[in-house]
Amino acid sequence: xxxxxxxxxxxxxxxxxxxxxASTTQKPQAVIDSISDFYSHDYANVHRGIYKLSETSSxxxxxxxxxxxxFINAKKSSEIxxxxxxxxxxxxxxxxWGEENIxxxxxxxxxxxxxxxxxxxxxxxxxxxxxxxxxxxxTDDLTLDLDAYEKLLSSKTKLVTITALSNATGExxxxxxxxxxxxxxxxxxxxxxxxxxxxxxxxVQDLNCDFLVFSGHKMFGPTGIxxxxxxxxxxxxxxxxxxxxxxxxxxxxxxxxxxxxxQKFEAGTPNIAGTIALKQAIQFIQKIELKNIQTHCQDLTSxxxxxxxxxxxxxxxxxxxxxxxxxxxxxxxxxxxxSTIFDSENVxxxxxxxxAKPLMEALKVPATARLSLHLYNTPQDLDKLDLAIKKCxxxxx
Amino acid sequence: xxxYSEIILDYYKNPRNKTLLETANKTATEFNSTCGDKITIYxxxxxxxxxxxxxxxxxxxxxxxxxxxxxxxxxxxxxxxxQELKIHDIFQLLGVEINPGRIKCATIGLIATQKALKI
Ligand SMILES: Cc1ncc(COP(=O)(O)O)c(C=O)c1O
Numbered sequence: 001x002x003x004x005x006x007x008x009x010x011x012x013x014x015x016x017x018x019x020x021x022a023s024t025t026q027k028p029q030a031v032i033d034s035i036s037d038f039y040s041h042d043y044a045n046v047h048r049g050i051y052k053l054s055e056t057s058s059x060x061x062x063x064x065x066x067x068x069x070x071f072i073n074a075k076k077s078s079e080i081x082x083x084x085x086x087x088x089x090x091x092x093x094x095x096x097w098g099e100e101n102i103x104x105x106x107x108x109x110x111x112x113x114x115x116x117x118x119x120x121x122x123x124x125x126x127x128x129x130x131x132x133x134x135x136x137x138x139t140d141d142l143t144l145d146l147d148a149y150e151k152l153l154s155s156k157t158k159l160v161t162i163t164a165l166s167n168a169t170g171e172x173x174x175x176x177x178x179x180x181x182x183x184x185x186x187x188x189x190x191x192x193x194x195x196x197x198x199x200x201x202x203x204v205q206d207l208n209c210d211f212l213v214f215s216g217h218k219m220f221g222p223t224g225i226x227x228x229x230x231x232x233x234x235x236x237x238x239x240x241x242x243x244x245x246x247x248x249x250x251x252x253x254x255x256x257x258x259x260x261x262x263q264k265f266e267a268g269t270p271n272i273a274g275t276i277a278l279k280q281a282i283q284f285i286q287k288i289e290l291k292n293i294q295t296h297c298q299d300l301t302s303x304x305x306x307x308x309x310x311x312x313x314x315x316x317x318x319x320x321x322x323x324x325x326x327x328x329x330x331x332x333x334x335x336x337x338x339s340t341i342f343d344s345e346n347v348x349x350x351x352x353x354x355x356a357k358p359l360m361e362a363l364k365v366p367a368t369a370r371l372s373l374h375l376y377n378t379p380q381d382l383d384k385l386d387l388a389i390k391k392c393x394x395x396x397x
Numbered sequence: 398x399x400x401y402s403e404i405i406l407d408y409y410k411n412p413r414n415k416t417l418l419e420t421a422n423k424t425a426t427e428f429n430s431t432c433g434d435k436i437t438i439y440x441x442x443x444x445x446x447x448x449x450x451x452x453x454x455x456x457x458x459x460x461x462x463x464x465x466x467x468x469x470x471x472x473x474x475x476x477x478x479x480q481e482l483k484i485h486d487i488f489q490l491l492g493v494e495i496n497p498g499r500i501k502c503a504t505i506g507l508i509a510t511q512k513a514l515k516i
Contacts, residue, residue: 336499
């Protein structure tokens with residue numbers, strides 16, 4: 001099945017093999033149209049005006065929340081908070097839940113695979129509170145070392161925060177095991193679903209995670225919209241993040257009373273069009289069905305592996321069972337040069353540390369090249385990949 | 398591809414002046430935050446003249462070639478002349494224009510040099 005024609009970018013760049021979806025995904029027509037339609041037909045501020053247009057806008061906005069709730073199987077739509085993205089969602093948790101719950105000598109467990117956005121907020125909080133960060137290491141086959149994880153857990157563990165799908169290696173993490181073990185020690189668990197959300201089924205009740213975060217732009221939606229899911233009983237208890245308009249019920253004698261979640265966490269005029277377009281992105285995924293996305297991407301992943309494995313001087317820094325993402329390096333050729341040469345063959349990949357410095361340290365490389373696949377990729381894109389690799393070897397012979 | 402000319406590849410594979418300089422009295426390190434590359438420049442300055450220039454650090458072909466070529470050019474320049482070097486001078490050394498995404502690779506050595514000379 002060729003899904004490319006659902007994405008207008010490829011009619012403007014027919015030669016492009018876009019292998020950088022882990023960074024951000026391209027947008028289907030329905031999502032692009034939704035933004036222009038909303039501004040043309042229904043635009044007004046939400047939760048404020050007592051007039052029809054504002055009511056329409058508010059309804060569309062709230063119906064997006066309902067769609068997200070159903071998509072991840074949350075219990076209530078009040079458990080869905082809109083943010084700017086994964087980064088803001090995690091910083092929100094650190095600044096609210098973290099500030100109130102992390103104390104001196106507490107331990108925060110995270111993995112060597114974490115994106116900087118799920119590492120730096122905790123590192124900074126730990127430094128401030130004199131708490132400690134414990135990193136789950138990797139095994140020799142580059143998978144997360146779950147035995148080591150079990151040994152890290154103790155009564156000091158307050159938080160386990162973990163990616164669901166590594167943005168650098170493509171490993172699918174055994175979340176259920178990690179969460180069940182963490183809860184035995186009464187630790188709170190955050191799942192970073194930024195990469196997994198458009199590839200794997202997400203059911204927050206089945207996972208029983210306490211928080212789960214993701215970004216619209218990595219799931220065919222617009223930039224500037226992100227999600228924070230939090231269990232209702234936790235969101236009720238924690239203080240607001242930003243303060244300002246829309247989040248306060250009343251202020252008397254300089255004493256504010258805040259709205260209940262989610263409004264408590266949504267100060268100021270939100271990204272209304274982006275939130276509404278996110279619903280289209282989710283419906284797009286639902287129409288295609290995650291299981292079909294998964295099959296499509298798994299097929300391409302094994303084809304890509306076959307191509308990469310042909311070259312003895314090319315090292316794959318991804319475990320055997322990876323999903324859609326490969327980090328790799330080529331002996332004697334820097335990742336920057338690989339990506340420049342790939343670009344000359346219309347193959348777009350990422351080169352760098354992928355905001356995952358702890359992983360680069362573990363792999364003992366300063367940077368890698370990374371290719372990542374999604375729905376719109378085709379076997380022809382992988383033929384281009386193969387030609388691009390050959391060109392690297394030819395230039396740097 | 399024009400970018401990977403014989404001469405750039407030659408400097409990448411056989412870098413000149415890529416060693417520690419024990420007699421350096423000016424030195425600075427610069428990072429390329431997108432890839433984590435790191436270049437350290439060592440300069441020996443006497444009477445306002447650069448009499449020796451070396452560098453260390455690994456990186457891409459563009460950063461290695463441009464830094465290596467730069468160290469050759471620096472030797473014999475006055476401090477003022479070195480401080481006045483611009484991106485364009487690096488393009489001239491490399492013999493190609495560098496696209497925006499790779500400018501930092503081409504100028505990392507120059508930035509480190511000018512940082513070292515300020516100290
Ligand atoms: C695993 C993971 N977490 C977090 C992020 C940060 O997402 P955003 O930049 O949308 O806030 C990314 C994006 O690269 C990611 O891949």
